[in-house]
Amino acid sequence: MKSLVLPGLDRPEGMTTHDYAFARLRQAIMVGAFRPGTSVTIRGLADALESSPTPVREALRQLTSIGALQFLENRRIVVPRITPARFEELISLRIALESHAARRAVAHLSDRQIDRIVTLDDAIEAAILAGQKAQALIANQQFHRQIYTANPDQVAMPLIESLWLQLGPILGIAMEHVTEFYVIDRHREAIEALRRRDEDAVAQAIAADIREGIGGFDQQAIGKLLALAG
Amino acid sequence: MKSLVLPGLDRPEGMTTHDYAFARLRQAIMVGAFRPGTSVTIRGLADALESSPTPVREALRQLTSIGALQFLENRRIVVPRITPARFEELISLRIALESHAARRAVAHLSDRQIDRIVTLDDAIEAAILAGQKAQALIANQQFHRQIYTANPDQVAMPLIESLWLQLGPILGIAMEHVTEFYVIDRHREAIEALRRRDEDAVAQAIAADIREGIGGFDQQAIGKLLALAG
DNA sequence: TTCCTAAGAATGTGATCACAAAAAGAACGG
DNA sequence: CCGTTCTTTTTGTGATCACATTCTTAGGAA
Known part of the structure; x- marks a missing residue:
């Protein structure tokens, strides 16, 4: 299933699945495609990006390192809220x-x-x-x-x-x-x-x-x- | 094989393998346990941390997001050099x-x-x-x-x-x-x-x-x- | 010796699967 | 109608494996 929400971003040949997932999600968050508090799932994004959990999880982990996402205690992945x-x-x-x-x-x-x-x-x-x-x-x-x-x-x-x-x-x-x-x-x-x-x-x-x-x-x-x- | 190079860091119970790997590697880099230009391998670190490639790769990817490591074009993973x-x-x-x-x-x-x-x-x-x-x-x-x-x-x-x-x-x-x-x-x-x-x-x-x-x-x-x- | 080539080893990548924890929903009792 | 408990589904986690690329090394030719 291809997502309609994620802004398109051409995948240059030779780019790894992980890099593509990262770039795509990063761009989506940067332009406000996700609302604060939104929760995402690994499998869901893997389906949307037509790949598998492994590279997507790596991309999500990277995004948490730069404050774009948040892994909660209950293992839920959410877009951080802003006070x-x-x-x-x-x-x-x-x-x-x-x-x-x-x-x-x-x-x-x-x-x-x-x-x-x-x-x-x-x-x-x-x-x-x-x-x-x-x-x-x-x-x-x-x-x-x-x-x-x-x-x-x-x-x-x-x-x-x-x-x-x-x-x-x-x-x-x-x-x-x-x-x-x-x-x-x-x-x-x-x-x-x-x-x-x-x-x-x-x-x-x-x-x-x-x-x-x-x-x-x-x-x-x-x-x-x-x-x-x- | 347990590494002697990586500074020890107790693993609180309930902590995921990935979080442990990330914390351990991060701490090691922060206190200068790795020299600039050093290259690391996923399997090598997985052995040293007595785990498997998957969580280690996630940790390494996170470390690249914050500038602690670098994935080169040739897919080598190195500690960045500093000019x-x-x-x-x-x-x-x-x-x-x-x-x-x-x-x-x-x-x-x-x-x-x-x-x-x-x-x-x-x-x-x-x-x-x-x-x-x-x-x-x-x-x-x-x-x-x-x-x-x-x-x-x-x-x-x-x-x-x-x-x-x-x-x-x-x-x-x-x-x-x-x-x-x-x-x-x-x-x-x-x-x-x-x-x-x-x-x-x-x-x-x-x-x-x-x-x-x-x-x-x-x-x-x-x-x-x-x-x-x- | 030096350079090049080819075989073998090492390594990153990504899909898959089994497992455990959490969430969601259904059934029951108050 | 509300809250509780049990079952089912969803979801993150981590180990494993097959594959492609890269690195290493051995062997040979100039």
Whole structure:
């Protein structure tokens, strides 16, 4: 049985079943395809991915290591719930980590790379205008990732993505309830700062971008949703 | 065959084979029992832990998710090598993350908890005086963990431990070559700041503690070792 | 000696199965 | 109608096995 819920993701040939399952589930969680508190089963996902329990269990175990899932005491596997306090911690950590990563990326960014970042920002706007929420979210993540990974020795990206994964489920709820996008574009501000190679300004723009709108969503609205979903 | 290399770790009854394998391997890497570049095999570890490939493979996969191990393209599993640049990134991230975590823990610390932190600091000194390097390392980690986890909603600890794991192997090398401990005790400074509930001072003391000596080791010495071990 | 090739060994991968624990449902008694 | 107990089903766990890939090593040719 092939799942209709999991966002599609082509499987490059040569990729192991485990890697495919991991990538697929990870992507699904990151874009909010699972709601907080949802429970998943190994066999169920194995069927959905048309494989067997072994590689799926490995993928699920990996996802717990990065906070995307949770193995409960009763051996149930669930998408973690988020309290308002935990949400606030995650956001403040995002700000700390990502402004740090952005600052340390500035020196490594070539003009050509900055041009590519601008292209990604355009893609975000295009997705928003087209009403493709999930696509806008993915493009926004790519925008951030492109900046941080310019630093070749960077080690923060996996940690940042762990935070994105933990915030994913709540974004999924937000996407259902928010009809209007708040495009408070700190991205242009960040890009200008990148062009000037102004580390402080870049860090500040990224911090503001995170604080003011989580990937285009209004934070207050999410706060209210948390009271319900927590 | 039971391994003599892996640090012992009692297996509480009811703990699954997988959890035991994960905890055991994680602890081993964290205290530097494996050198950078070391390759491990699933069957080998399964024998050492007197179990089978399945739970061990799951544990190894989890360890790769947090940067403690690496699955190479050729399907070999190795302890990642660390370049001087990567080392510097890890340290700067530790400073960013841990001073952030410390700052946000201050408000939650009771006087009783601070007393317990002092006890842990005494344990570090005792271990150093007794020449028990690994024990001193563990006690030092407990000291830091005790502070950060005082914040009940904290989400940074797993990320911080990921950094500790990535630094573990290099600490293992350092422990072999460094005969003298440099006890630059910023811990007392941190404790005093905690007592005053002075967030800035706490963050500063933690940052200085990390910068000046990684768990009691001289950083410059590690830098030199990296040139050889990278 | 050096390089290349081929046979054998070692290793990761993934499906399967038996088992135990937990959850869900059915039957019964108050 | 509600709660309890027993049965059935579901589900995670871990050992095992077959397969494909990779590594190792032995042998031979230049």
